Amino acid sequence: MVLTTFTNGRFFVDSPQGGIFLSSLSVRDGKIVDGPLQGAHEVDLGGRLALPAFVDAHCHLLPLGESLDKVDLTGCTSLAHILQRLEAHNQTHPDAVRILAKNWIQGMTEPREIDRASLDTLDKPVYIESYDLHSSLLNSAALAELAIDADGRTPDPPGGKIVRDADGRATGWMQELAHLNVVAGFLQKQTTTEEKRRAIENAFAALLGAGYTAVGDLLMEEDAFAILTSLEQEQGRLPVRVRAYWHVEPKPDLAESLKAIDRAKELQERRKGSEYLQVVGIKLVSDGVIDSCTASLLAPYRDGSNAEPIWPLDRLTAAVQRADELGLQCAIHAIGDLSVHNAVEALASLGRERIVARRHRIEHLELSTAADVQKLGSLGITTSVQPVHADPALLDNWYNQLGGPHADRCCNRAFAYRDFLEAGAPIAIGTDAPTAPFPPLPNLHIATTRRSARDPQLDTRTTPQFALPLVAAVAAATQGAARACHVEHLQGSFAAGCSADFNVVDIDLFSPENEGKQMLLKAKVAQTFVQGKPV
Known part of the structure; x- marks a missing residue:
């Protein structure tokens, strides 16, 4: 049996009266228990704030894990900037079959400035995911490997749209289920x-x-x-x-x-x-x-x-x-x-x-x-x-x-x-x-x-x-x-019976002296505990 008492902390508890704070937390074999524990190993939190682990x-x-390796377009402000990042990635990954990018936002470029033709300067299929994951931009090579006719003859899939220009030609912009099912579905198979x-x-x-x-x-x-x-x-x-x-x-x-x-x-x-x-x-x-x-x-x-x-x-x-x-x-x-x-x-x-x-x-x-x-x-x-x-x-x-x-x-x-x-x-x-x-x-x-x-x-x-x-x-x-998410019996609070999953934060967000100082942008999760053990 492993007994641990976390002392000298400020353990946040939500209540009808607002936030209240416990000074200590008792843990037996990874689970929170009420009351003190005799003979427990003590861990001093140094007066820091502790929040239940986030859910x-x-x-x-899966998309989150895959996104970690994609070209990040965050901060781009022009078509030239986007192409620069894509080309830089292409130079450092010459053997990659495709260029996969993320976080395109329409406001990055002028309307209609970016389409499949503007991405055809790259020598391989290009797939740019919008930041909301509800659409994507493709170049001509990508449309071709999806068997989507550039002249616009491919019909829209149910619940999706292959965006076309005034002449009826596919622009490379795939919306909703055209992105989620057709584009993302194809890439998953690869x-x-x-x-x-x-x-x-x-x-x-x-x-x-x-x-x-x-x-x-x-x-x-x-x-x-x-x-x-x-x-x-x-x-x-x-x-x-x-x-x-x-x-x-x-x-x-x-x-x-x-x-x-x-x-x-x-x-x-x-x-x-x-x-x-x-x-x-x-x-x-x-x-x-x-x-x-x-x-x-x-x-x-x-x-x-x-x-x-x-x-x-x-x-x-x-x-x-x-x-x-x-x-x-x-x-x-x-x-x-x-x-x-x-x-x-x-x-x-x-x-x-x-x-x-x-x-x-x-x-x-x-x-x-x-x-x-x-x-x-x-x-x-x-x-x-x-x-x-x-x-x-x-x-x-x-x-x-x-x-x-x-x-x-x-x-x-x-x-x-x-x-x-x-x-x-x-x-x-x-x-x-x-x-x-x-x-x-x-x-x-x-x-x-x-x-x-x-x-x-x-x-x-x-x-x-x-x-x-x-x-x-x-x-x-x-x-x-x-x-x-139906896990409140396992975590999300400091209630007895829950797993001792919590975060120690380096700034006390609830201190009156920090009110109005945008401390949530300055604060960091200093340490995470799972079942009472640091990870």
Whole structure:
């Protein structure tokens, strides 16, 4: 039996009265226990702040691991800058079959400046992933190996779009399921199992190094799940607990989509009892993103266009009801206010009791009406949000697509986290990595200040009226995220019986002398403990 008492700390505990702090923590064989322990080894934390280990309520493990080796376009401001980085990578990786890049944002270049022809200066297929993972840019060689006709004769896949120019020719811009299924699907087939395994291991190392000990993987598929299962069988555990949400695609025949829900149930039953890997629910992507005008809105975009929901309400409701009947949690991607409304209505068909029991959740909620927020709060729908997407340094194009930063619906209803809190909705914070940086403290900086973590000198704040209090934000990134992912009995708080997973932070974020000093950008996770042991 291993007995440890951590003393001289400030262990954060969320409570109805706000944050309270324990001075010590008793641990027996990796689990938190109440009261003092006789004969325990003592570890002095030197008066430092300790937070429950973070849970990333919304991330994508395999893409995160793969992204660590891609050309990072963050900070590029022109086509020339993008080409320079791609060419530099090509020079240092001459044997690579393809050039894979990440973090393209439309505002990096002038509209229409970048297309397949502008990327044809590279001598091999080029695949550039957008920062939100909902689209990609390809050169002609990449289109060719995907068997997509450059003259525009290849039809759009269901739920996706091959963007064409005024003459009907493919520009190389692949949106939504044209990216997720066609492009990403092709690239996955070119990646060996060993490469995927290494990517997942790299993702685990990066997440654990940042202070996470559990994640919700929100787009799980067969290959990644098989690798995770194999890793757990070989090692007896995983470095980070994983709760998987099975991706259910909107097939033309609804019955085919429902088969994927049945598959999720099969895997849920197979993995029952595992601490480290379980299937807890399904993921339904009901719309796209605002930057590409593929999120579904109640009013049109600035150019008069709009996007039809990927999952129309009747089919969304049928899928939600089937999953709920099977005991599966639903996680619905909904960014535009129409999609948020549809998600609320589909879940409302279940009633509050079933919603709360399953922890049904809506992801992102970048635009929402006050009426829908009140309804989701009264129903107990979990709001799963990623403050990194509200970074004002990223939102120029986002605002522009909606009509500018002073358009009423942008100014008044964007990323309405405080509204969710006051309506009584449970909040879970994640990052959506690799669509955004995953370090937890900068994420909380944006949630609580609505200021930029990418560009701290930027004066702009994103709808500051919706900033979360620090206590609520920390709780949402720990206990709230744990609850959303069904691991709150294992971690997310300092409750007796939980694993002693926690982070020691080098700055006391709750000290009155640090209030208003943007300490979340300065603070670091100094040490992470898993089951009471440093990692």
